Amino acid sequence: MTDATIEHGESVDEERRDFIHIATVAAAGVGAAAVAIPVVAQMLPAADTKAASSLEVDISKVPVGGEIRVLIGGKPFFVRHRTAAEIAAAEAVDVGTLPEPETDEERLRPTPSGEFNKAILVTSGACTHLGCVPVGPGGGNLGDYGGWYCPCHGSHYDTSGRIRKGPAPSNLPIPDYRYVSESVISISL
Amino acid sequence: MSGxxxxxxxASGFTRWLDDRLPIVRLAHDSFVDFPTPKNLNYWYTFGGILAVCLAIQIITGVVLAMHYTPTVDEGFASVERIMRDVPYGWLLRYVHANGASFFFLAVYIHMFRGLYYGSYKAPREVLWLLGCIIFFLMIATAFLGYMLPWGQMSYHGANVITGLIGALPIIGEPIQTWLMGGPSIGNATLQRFFSLHYLLPFMIAGVVILHIWALHVPGNNNPTGVEVKEVKKDTVPFHPYYTVKDGFAIVVFLIVFAIFVFYMPTVLGHADNYIEANPLVTPAHIVPEWYLLPFYAILRAITFDIGPIDAKLLGVIAMFASIAVLFMVPWLDTSKVKSMRYRPVAKQFFFGFVACSLLLGWCGAVNPDDPVIPLGEDKLLVSYTDANGFVATAEFDAYEEAVAEVESLPADSGASISVQKAPAFRFVHLAQILTVYYFAYFLVILPLLGLREKPKNEPESIHKSVLGGHKSSDAALAPAE
Incomplete structure (x- = not known):
């Protein structure tokens, strides 16, 4: 009873009152945080959304010189079956002259036998500039380097999906994928 | 004014009974009937009332549209088309809602320019101005969320670009982007939450509008002279009938123009691309927001250079948000003691420059930033090939036929290709950069410095005297007009 004062004819213990104030605010704060966690977390990707974040693709169905485009969780990916000339063009480039130097082989993943299947190239389908989807073999324009052309702001990608010309800052990223068998790949986000 | x-x-037993328990009729009477209002308000001051009508129109049509709309990626687009074709008067409700958003922004921009011109943000109305800025920000958020709902190509890819901007923030950007979208990309989860928030935000706007009107009624209206009310009897008239009628007339004129758009050109402010269902695999060639956000989009795209470790994309995002944030600081940036620009001859010119700057930024936002404003030469065709010695050689041509003939004349192994060599030009991106500098300079340099240096003209002594013009006394005002 150090700070006892008289209020409304009763003696008031200020320290005890302070303790009650702090305890009340602390309890309310913890309660608010406990409520905030589910309110904020409910907006994160749901379990079914996360479960749908990988896809198996049968690469034997992709025609030579063509590509298929798949959406995984709404994101576009290209699976391209390159011709021998396209592979040769991708390998012939002097890597040192590229905006983002990467050899063609660095952009491939090994098959179960440990070899590289050079015919199949898997890349992201979002232009690294502003996320537009570039045009490819199905769209009638391969750009100046025979790969992809982004119609939004004119970025040209080569047959290895590397940026060669235009405003895009980097190569089309290679997604996380692996060969399940010689003819099936599994792409994950 | 309060006080x-x-x-x-x-008048009746019932209203007396109610007045003792909930004096709501008294509140309405004191706020909108017998509220003393400066007698010199011009038609620029009617946009507050017009905006209240806009908000009511948007909420009513929006609530009705929500009865027919399905917020899923599979059915969203089709349900909007069903509203347009099958729901009785659905076409009317949707066109009123879509054009209503445009007119809401048209009115709010006029209202904001009005406030900037007459210094309505200055003491004692800073909180009033801040609340207005919050309403404006909520309006932008609501419009952005609503534009996604038809699930057309522009809806999808526009939302993609804007959520991508948040992803440009370092470290926290991508987790926040994923949290906002509810998945790795814009999808069903995004559409559903955007719909929910699009329904919520207008009611939050309505709440802030109530605070805005409260903050207006404490100091009372500013007026074109910027001189505060000195004598309520001489300087003011009651809100009703003087301003209910004036506002009412302005609202009718505004609604006539609005109706012309709704009935005769309901799609002129929209984008044809948004009548194509969203397709994540096909990007529209030219992604642009609705017209009312174009100036901010132009500022975003004007930043094409890195500064130190911050890259151009992030700088653009910062500049765009800063262009809205700077509005919140205006009451403290303008150092002038004189409110109205009527009496600030230099500031007035900078102000009209600012209006022109905002409109031109809108133009820059609408076009391809690489298009020339003033071409400085003709574009050329460049044929590049590897010559016999193994060196890269180029040749320039004006005509496509000539360039093709050159390519055909070269050996097949020379790898000849044609590309366009753009002529130097003053491009829209350059114009947008200059305008962006002026936009920020107006707030951050001109308003603070000019207030200290400018010599203002003499303000009238009172609202009453300004209304009487050259006449010295109120008796003279009664003299026959010349």
Missing amino acids: HESTYKP
């Missing part, structure tokens, strides 16, 4: 005595007298 003016209530003149409400309940």
Whole structure:
């Protein structure tokens, strides 16, 4: 009873009152945080959304010189079956002259036998500039380097999906994928 | 103004009974009937009332549209088309809602320019201005969320670009982007939450509007002279009937123009691309927001250079948000003691420059930033090939036929290709950069410095005297007009 004062004819213990104030605010704060966690977390990707974040693709169905485009969780990916000339063009480039130097082989993943299947190239389908989807073999324009052309702001990608010309800052990223068998790949986000 | 005595007298037994328990009729009477309002308000001051009508139109049509709309990626687009084709008067409700958003922004921009011109943000109305800025920000958020709902190509890819901007923030950007979208990309989860928030935000706007009107009624209206009310009897008239009628007339004229758009050109402010269902695999060639966000989009795209470790994309995002954030600081950036630009001859010119700057930024936002404003030469065709010695050689041509002939004349192994060599030009991106500098300079340099240096003209002594013009006394005002 150090700070006892008289209020409304009763003696008031200020320290005890302070303790009650702090305890009340602390309890309310913890309660608010406990409520905030589910309110904020409910907006994160749901379990079914996360479960749908990988896809198996049968690469034997992709025609030579063509590509298929798949959406995984709404994101576009290209699976391209390159011709021998396209592979040769991708390998012939002097890597040192590229905006983002990467050899063609660095952009491939090994098959179960440990070899590289050079015919199949898997890349992201979002232009690294502003996320537009570039045009490819199905769209009638391969750009100046025979790969992809982004119609939004004119970025040209080569047959290895590397940026060669235009405003895009980097190569089309290679997604996380692996060969399940010689003819099936599994792409994950 | 608060502090003016209530003149409400309940007329019946019921209103007396109610007045003792909930004086709501008294509140309405004191706020909108017998509220002393400066007698010199011009038609620029009617946009507050017009905006209240806009908000009501948007909420009513929006609630009705929500009865027919399905917020899923599979059915969203089709349900909007069903509203347009099958729901009785659905076409009318949707066109009113879509064009209503445009007119809401048209009115709010005029309202904001009005406030900037007459210094309505200055003491004692800073909180009033801040609340207005919050309403404006909520309006932008609501419009952005709503534009996604038809699930057309522009809806999808526009939302993609804007959520991508948040992803440009370092470290926290991508987790926040994923949290906002509810998945790795824009999808069903995004559409559903955007719909929910699009329904919520207008009611939050309505709440802030109530605070805005409250903050207006404490100091009372500013007026074109910027001189505060000195004598309520001489300087003011009651809100009703003087301003209910003036506002009412302006609202009718505004609605006539609105109706011309709704009935005769309902799609002129929209994008044809948004009548194609969203397709994540096909990007529209030219992604642009609705017209009312174009100036901010132009500022975003004007930043094409890195500064130190911050790259151009992030700088653009920062500049765009800063262009809105700077509005919140205006009451403290403008150092002038004179409110109205009527009496600030230099500031007035900078102000009209600012209006022109905003409109031109809108133009820059609408076009391809690489298009020339002033071409400085003709574009050329460049044929590049590897010559016999193994060196890269180029040749320039004006005509496509000539370039093709050159390519055909070269050996097949020379790898000849044609590309366009753009002529130097003053491009829209350059114009947008200059305008962006002026936009920020107006707030951050001109308003603070000019207030200290400018010599203002003499303000009238009072609202009453300004209304009487050259006449010295109120008796003279009664003399026959010349």
